[in-house]
Amino acid sequence: MSSPSRQPNLFPDAPRRKRRTMMHVVDAGQWPDGRQIVRLTCSRCGHDTGWEEQRTVTQERRGRPCPVCNATGG
Numbered sequence: 001m002s003s004p005s006r007q008p009n010l011f012p013d014a015p016r017r018k019r020r021t022m023m024h025v026v027d028a029g030q031w032p033d034g035r036q037i038v039r040l041t042c043s044r045c046g047h048d049t050g051w052e053e054q055r056t057v058t059q060e061r062r063g064r065p066c067p068v069c070n071a072t073g074g
Helices: 057-062
Strands: 022-030 036-042
């Protein structure tokens, strides 16, 4: 019996980037004039965005990268 031949890896694993820390919605509502607002916080460092006008509901539910935790040490 012969051993199976090794084939070269045609698709090597690409290097992955570091995982991002995300902020998530803690409260949402609207201003008296009807504009939608949202407040996001980071569960890791506690960074709070304060009340901001939201982009879209779907985008805010996904979260945003935390500017404090994901800051590049440059």
